[in-house]
Amino acid sequence: MSIELKTLTKSYKKNLALDRVSLTIEKGTICGLLGRNGAGKTTLVNLVGNRDFPTFGEVLLDGVNVRENDKALKKIYCMGADDLIPVNMKIKEVVSSMRYFYKSADLNYAEKLCKDFRLDMTKRLSQLSTGYRTIAKVIFAMASGADYIFLDEPTLGLDANHRELLYRLILERFEETEAAFVISTHLIDECAGLFERCFILREGTLIADEDSETLRSSAFVVDGKTEQVLLFTSGMEVISRSELGTLSSACVKGKPGNVPAGLEISKPSLQQLLIAMTADEKRG
Amino acid sequence: MSIELKTLTKSYKKNLALDRVSLTIEKGTICGLLGRNGAGKTTLVNLVGNRDFPTFGEVLLDGVNVRENDKALKKIYCMGADDLIPVNMKIKEVVSSMRYFYKSADLNYAEKLCKDFRLDMTKRLSQLSTGYRTIAKVIFAMASGADYIFLDEPTLGLDANHRELLYRLILERFEETEAAFVISTHLIDECAGLFERCFILREGTLIADEDSETLRSSAFVVDGKTEQVLLFTSGMEVISRSELGTLSSACVKGKPGNVPAGLEISKPSLQQLLIAMTADEKRG
Numbered sequence: 001m002s003i004e005l006k007t008l009t010k011s012y013k014k015n016l017a018l019d020r021v022s023l024t025i026e027k028g029t030i031c032g033l034l035g036r037n038g039a040g041k042t043t044l045v046n047l048v049g050n051r052d053f054p055t056f057g058e059v060l061l062d063g064v065n066v067r068e069n070d071k072a073l074k075k076i077y078c079m080g081a082d083d084l085i086p087v088n089m090k091i092k093e094v095v096s097s098m099r100y101f102y103k104s105a106d107l108n109y110a111e112k113l114c115k116d117f118r119l120d121m122t123k124r125l126s127q128l129s130t131g132y133r134t135i136a137k138v139i140f141a142m143a144s145g146a147d148y149i150f151l152d153e154p155t156l157g158l159d160a161n162h163r164e165l166l167y168r169l170i171l172e173r174f175e176e177t178e179a180a181f182v183i184s185t186h187l188i189d190e191c192a193g194l195f196e197r198c199f200i201l202r203e204g205t206l207i208a209d210e211d212s213e214t215l216r217s218s219a220f221v222v223d224g225k226t227e228q229v230l231l232f233t234s235g236m237e238v239i240s241r242s243e244l245g246t247l248s249s250a251c252v253k254g255k256p257g258n259v260p261a262g263l264e265i266s267k268p269s270l271q272q273l274l275i276a277m278t279a280d281e282k283r284g
Numbered sequence: 285m286s287i288e289l290k291t292l293t294k295s296y297k298k299n300l301a302l303d304r305v306s307l308t309i310e311k312g313t314i315c316g317l318l319g320r321n322g323a324g325k326t327t328l329v330n331l332v333g334n335r336d337f338p339t340f341g342e343v344l345l346d347g348v349n350v351r352e353n354d355k356a357l358k359k360i361y362c363m364g365a366d367d368l369i370p371v372n373m374k375i376k377e378v379v380s381s382m383r384y385f386y387k388s389a390d391l392n393y394a395e396k397l398c399k400d401f402r403l404d405m406t407k408r409l410s411q412l413s414t415g416y417r418t419i420a421k422v423i424f425a426m427a428s429g430a431d432y433i434f435l436d437e438p439t440l441g442l443d444a445n446h447r448e449l450l451y452r453l454i455l456e457r458f459e460e461t462e463a464a465f466v467i468s469t470h471l472i473d474e475c476a477g478l479f480e481r482c483f484i485l486r487e488g489t490l491i492a493d494e495d496s497e498t499l500r501s502s503a504f505v506v507d508g509k510t511e512q513v514l515l516f517t518s519g520m521e522v523i524s525r526s527e528l529g530t531l532s533s534a535c536v537k538g539k540p541g542n543v544p545a546g547l548e549i550s551k552p553s554l555q556q557l558l559i560a561m562t563a564d565e566k567r568g
Contacts, residue, residue, distance in 0.1 A: 036443040037415030131321030159320045159470045160559055186443045275444050
């Protein structure tokens with residue numbers, strides 16, 4: 001079972017938000033959907049969830065186009081960055097209305113999550129702070145019973161304790177249900193441990209589609225005296241470089257090979273790698 | 285020059301959002317306004333900015349109440365978590381209209397910031413992604429020319445590169461203008477270096493008002509074998525404890541005194557300390 005994006009493209013007037021993106025999301029995986037502000041992550045999720053339509057290309061669920069296809073869409077839940085749920089509804093009303101569309105929505109589980117996060121279900125969405133509004137949306141998504149759950153910035157405005165709780169709950173739910181989770185976030189170091197696979201967008205183009213370990217092993221960081229680092233990396237594909245006094249650090253594609261004494265080699269963190277891979281793109 | 289909060293209190297029906305908070309914000313300092321989701325941070329900022337009125341207590345600017353006091357309010361800019369600016373306005377329109385209220389708004393500086401963040405000023409707020417909407421609001425605040433600038437979650441939805449850029453710009457602007465910055469954030473480890481002073485709210489009550497270093501020195505972390513940690517900390521004020529196999533870590537108020545061999549003592553990070561000080565409160 002999988003969702004397949006085929007040359008998915010979306011343009012808004014002169015702006016190409018998504019440019020021929022093809023990728024496959026397998027059920028039973030947690031994926032990171034990563035990229036800078038404005039790279040096209042939300043556009044992608046909106047197209048998958050049928051909130052917007054592609055200019056070109058298609059989204060298939062088990063081979064069938066999801067476009068205006070209710071049966072397919074019932075298997076997909078896309079948490080909204082924008083407020084698609086009437087803000088005057090109470091949490092418990094939203095939860096109990098979920099069954100109209102998501103037949104296998106798990107209302108007991110939604111209640112459990114509200115307890116875990118101490119979210120008062122009698123409150124209206126409009127009464128919640130930024131952090132609690134995110135928590136409410138995450139709860140609707142996690143309890144939807146969908147096979148493919150897209151969480152767009154699920155930590156937006158969450159305090160550190162709540163973020164830790166959320167990561168634990170996602171892992172637990174993943175193990176119980178084997179749903180696919182696609183998580184878009186800017187707190188990459190915190191989430192890196194969750195991701196089995198990473199999709200990286202840059203200016204609307206998919207620049208990486210790899211499992212997290214392969215991705216981290218695709219580059220290395222070398223630290224040392226600037227002149228030595230420059231000499232060692234000459235001819236190599238340097239993706240980012242920073243200097244501090246007489247010392248330098250460079251993130252380089254490929255394998256280090258033989259390393260001269262005086263230089264330190266390490267694996268980049270996923271966040272370091274992403275910063276290096278997506279720095280200096282133009283945005284709007 | 286300073287803003288003084290005197291027994292500031294706000295209740296919504298049965299909910300006491302802010303309970304007799306007294307504190308002083310001096311010009312020329314960067315302060316952290318910290319606390320969990322729902323602790324009262326946004327309520328506090330709304331009261332200072334006259335977006336809401338206290339049930340009890342007052343906010344004074346240089347001794348004068350700010351309530352419906354335009355002259356005082358022109359010196360304070362509170363970045364909005366909610367959208368108080370019409371979302372159909374273009375960025376450049378918002379910027380050029382700022383002068384109506386904030387006479388010393390710096391339009392050139394706003395333009396510079398838009399360039400730094402690559403924010404297209406011809407776009408409408410409604411066309412921006414979550415991250416870019418935050419960036420736009422931060423730019424309005426930073427360029428307002430106000431003496432007291434409140435930034436409520438200025439990193440909401442910002443990617444890692446943009447967060448680094450923002451921290452650098454805040455420091456630069458602070459050095460140039462000597463304005464006070466009051467920053468409310470949940471990414472405490474990233475911002476800790478900026479804060480000279482910290483205000484910590486817990487369930488609407490101010491539980492700490494100290495300079496950052498004093499705060500971090502007010503507690504210590506002890507790591508080691510669980511039984512040894514338990515023995516060492518017995519009778520001490522333990523604010524949090526975690527276990528991993530046969531090992532334990534405890535965050536303890538006060539000074540460690542004589543430490544037996546086998547135990548490791550370290551300073552808590554600001555985030556660790558905050559998690560310890562604010563864990564397990566009730567919320568809504």
